Amino acid sequence: MSGSPPIQAQDIALRYRLDRANVGTIKEATVRTLRRKRTVESINALDGVSFSVDRGEIFGVVGPNGAGKSTLMKVIARVLPPTSGRVIVRGRVAPMIELGSGMNPELTARENIVLYGALLGRDPGHMRERVPAIVEWAGVEEFVDVPTRSFSSGMLARLAFGVATDIKPEVLVVDEVLSVGDKAFREKSQTRMFELINGGSAVVVVSHSVPLLQEVSTRAMWLDRGRIKMLGAASEVLDGYVASG
Amino acid sequence: MTAEPSTDVYDSDLRRRPLITEFQNFWRYRGLIKLLVVRDLTVRYKRSVLGVWWTVLNPMLTIAVLWVVFSNFFGRSAALDEPYIVYLTAGILIATYFTQGVIAAGSAIVNSRNVLIKIYIPPEIFSLSAGVAAAAHFLLSMVPLLLLQVLTGQGIPWTVVLVPIPLVFMLMLVTGLGLLIASAAVYFRDVLDIARVITQLLNYLIPTFWTIDFIADSPTALALVEANPVYSFLVVFRSWVYGGADAPAWTLAMMAGASVLALMLGVYVFSRNWRRVVVRL
Numbered sequence: 001m002s003g004s005p006p007i008q009a010q011d012i013a014l015r016y017r018l019d020r021a022n023v024g025t026i027k028e029a030t031v032r033t034l035r036r037k038r039t040v041e042s043i044n045a046l047d048g049v050s051f052s053v054d055r056g057e058i059f060g061v062v063g064p065n066g067a068g069k070s071t072l073m074k075v076i077a078r079v080l081p082p083t084s085g086r087v088i089v090r091g092r093v094a095p096m097i098e099l100g101s102g103m104n105p106e107l108t109a110r111e112n113i114v115l116y117g118a119l120l121g122r123d124p125g126h127m128r129e130r131v132p133a134i135v136e137w138a139g140v141e142e143f144v145d146v147p148t149r150s151f152s153s154g155m156l157a158r159l160a161f162g163v164a165t166d167i168k169p170e171v172l173v174v175d176e177v178l179s180v181g182d183k184a185f186r187e188k189s190q191t192r193m194f195e196l197i198n199g200g201s202a203v204v205v206v207s208h209s210v211p212l213l214q215e216v217s218t219r220a221m222w223l224d225r226g227r228i229k230m231l232g233a234a235s236e237v238l239d240g241y242v243a244s245g
Numbered sequence: 246m247t248a249e250p251s252t253d254v255y256d257s258d259l260r261r262r263p264l265i266t267e268f269q270n271f272w273r274y275r276g277l278i279k280l281l282v283v284r285d286l287t288v289r290y291k292r293s294v295l296g297v298w299w300t301v302l303n304p305m306l307t308i309a310v311l312w313v314v315f316s317n318f319f320g321r322s323a324a325l326d327e328p329y330i331v332y333l334t335a336g337i338l339i340a341t342y343f344t345q346g347v348i349a350a351g352s353a354i355v356n357s358r359n360v361l362i363k364i365y366i367p368p369e370i371f372s373l374s375a376g377v378a379a380a381a382h383f384l385l386s387m388v389p390l391l392l393l394q395v396l397t398g399q400g401i402p403w404t405v406v407l408v409p410i411p412l413v414f415m416l417m418l419v420t421g422l423g424l425l426i427a428s429a430a431v432y433f434r435d436v437l438d439i440a441r442v443i444t445q446l447l448n449y450l451i452p453t454f455w456t457i458d459f460i461a462d463s464p465t466a467l468a469l470v471e472a473n474p475v476y477s478f479l480v481v482f483r484s485w486v487y488g489g490a491d492a493p494a495w496t497l498a499m500m501a502g503a504s505v506l507a508l509m510l511g512v513y514v515f516s517r518n519w520r521r522v523v524v525r526l
Contacts, residue, residue: 012257016524025435078255078365081520089255093365101363106288115284118277119364121253125276 004090006171006202007053007076012085014046014071014226045071046082047226053171053219058193058203060217060234062210062241067223069206073097073175076204091170091201094120096177100156105149109140109159112148116163130166137188138162157181158188165192172196175206190216210238255365263516264509270367277366281374286381300382304341305389308334311454324458327489328397334390335483336453338383342415343475344444346379350423352437355430358526368523369515372427376420380412387486394487402488411482414504418474421504421511428518431525451476474503 046068053059061069074080075087077095102116110131117127135144138158140151148156157180164172178189193203193216207213213220213234220237222230230237261267271278286297295302312330320329353375354361354368361368387408394401430436451473452459460466470476477496483489515522 024433026433026439027435029433074362075257077363078257079362080524082257085257087255087257090253092253093255095364097363102360104284104288107284111284115280118280119360119366123276124280 004088005052005054006090007051007059007204008086008088009052009075010050010086012046012049012075012082012087013044014068014075014080015042015044015083017042044226046075049085049223049226049228051221051228051231053202053204055200055202056197057219058197058205058217060213060220060238061204061206061223062208062213062220062238063223063229066225068226069223070097070175071226072223073173073204073206076171077173089171092121092167093171093173094164094167094169095173095175096160096164097173097175099153099177099180100148100160103148103156103160106147108145108147109135109151110144112159113163116160117167120164120167120169122167127163134159134162134166137166137192154181154185158185161185161189161192165189165196168196168199168201170201172201172203173206174203176208178205178212179207179209186212210242214238261516261519263513267367267369267512267516270370271373274367274370278370278374278377281371282378282381285374285378297385301386301389304337304386307341308337311337315454319454319456319459322456322458324456327399327487328393331390331393331397331399331487332456332483332489333454334393335486335489336451336479338386338390339411339415339475339479339482340448340451340453341386342379342383343419343478344441344448345382346376346415346419347422347426347444348437348441349375349379350419351426351430351440353423354427354522354526355437361523362526368427368519369424369512372423373420376416376423379419380416383412383415390486399487402485404485404488407485408482411478411485411500414500415478417504417508418478421507421509424511424515428515428522431522447473447475451479453479474499474507477503 049068049072061072063069071080073095074097075082076089077093077097078087078089079095079097102119103112104115107115113131113134114124114127117130118124131144135141138155138161140155140159143151143155148159151159157177161174161177172193174193178186181189193205197203205213205217217234217238219232220234221228222237222241230240308330312333315333316329319325325332350372353371357368357371360366361371391401391405393399426436426440450470452470457467457470460470477499480490480496481492481500484492
């Protein structure tokens with residue numbers, strides 16, 4: 001099994017139903033059913049997407065808003081089951097889909113490290129031991145017992161990234177989180193991602209920032225309205241994306 | 246930084262094996278469940294003076310009001326060997342555990358939406374954690390009950406060590422019912438409001454503040470009360486915690502049977518529907 005790629009997606013599609021904005025209560029649903037007005041529309045957030053990511057790769061994903069990038073990340077993170085097609089992800093996944101997800105602002109940095117780690121499938125006892133190393137990397141040592149609601153977004157990003165990479169995931173999914181931090185943070189986190197892929201992990205980075213992806217990714221995919229527009233070497237795909245305007 | 250090999254393989258084609266997958270998840274995520282329960286007990290009251298004791302105080306206030314209003318009426322019931330305040334408190338504690346447990350377990354998945362749409366956690370973990378937190382609150386509120394038993398001279402019988410049995414069965418009941426509600430609550434927001442009204446009604450249908458001799462003349466009313474699984478908990482708990490009237494065997498059987506059935510049903514229905522549910526979150 002060690003030879004098989006950590007992420008394999010075969011012809012995945014994800015259909016959302018659009019009726020939920022209107023029907024949120026039993027009362028409304030009954031009224032609509034009685035009036036035979038319950039129209040259900042669906043949109044394909046992803047359609048026929050196939051790719052795989054190997055160990056040691058940083059896989060960049062670009063595309064305009066609404067291209068299905070975040071949906072794809074959620075499918076890889078197994079948060080959303082695909083409507084059709086098949087996705088296989090081997091190993092522990094650390095998704096960083098949004099800043100501060102998995103953290104409770106009322107809890108201290110120390111408590112949040114344990115909670116976030118546990119949500120990512122790590123034993124709380126192990127996480128408690130890792131607290132010093134994580135806060136040191138994130139540069140928040142003095143604030144380890146301060147509730148994270150008083151943290152700046154940069155501090156939160158560093159803390160979250162510190163935890164997500166400290167658990168040594170086989171698959172790291174980073175969605176736009178890198179753009180929050182300053183230059184120093186970007187450099188630090190890039191080093192960390194390179195360490196991860198050198199250890200045999202696979203990293204998926206979603207970003208609007210083409211220069212960032214140029215710098216880190218080995219391969220890339222360009223998504224447009226749920227379909228793959230281009231898939232291949234990072235420079236080619238990213239140049240193609242930039243050229244399209 | 247070498248990735249530690251893990252045996253996790255996620256294959257979207259693999260379907261859950263109803264009941265088996267869920268119970269494996271409960272065991273696998275036990276560390277997280279413990280953490281979520283502790284968080285539930287601390288975060289909610291972190292910035293209040295009384296802290297977690299608010300949960301104890303809350304039923305106590307209800308009990309105080311009911312006691313003032315009804316002690317002259319039901320307190321003189323010939324069916325009562327025990328002090329009315331002890332009878333009343335034990336009743337309200339069970340009713341509170343049931344109501345709060347069902348609602349907490351039922352709303353846990355919707356309330357954890359922010360985590361569930363970003364990190365994969367089997368959603369049923371949140372319902373179970375909410376149930377366990379309700380059980381912890383119940384244990385805490387037993388402190389004033391035991392205190393009342395001592396103060397009124399009712400005393401604490403040895404059977405108090407058996408109380409964990411109804412405690413665990415109630416956890417199964419509220420988690421099962423909670424999971425049934427939880428899937429529906431993702432689709433329809435008003436499900437939780439409806440559930441709140443129904444659990445409230447169920448609580449009035451069992452003798453918490455009133456005594457059973459009050460309806461003894463009506464076989465229909467009696468049957469209605471005895472058909473309510475929460476009633477069996479009430480009888481068993483009162484019998485064991487302060488030495489109330491003996492719990493007949495059928496109440497024990499009903500308590501266990503209804504709880505196991507509710508848990509199995511709740512988990513099974515959830516297991517069959519969860520894919521549709523998570524997409525809707």
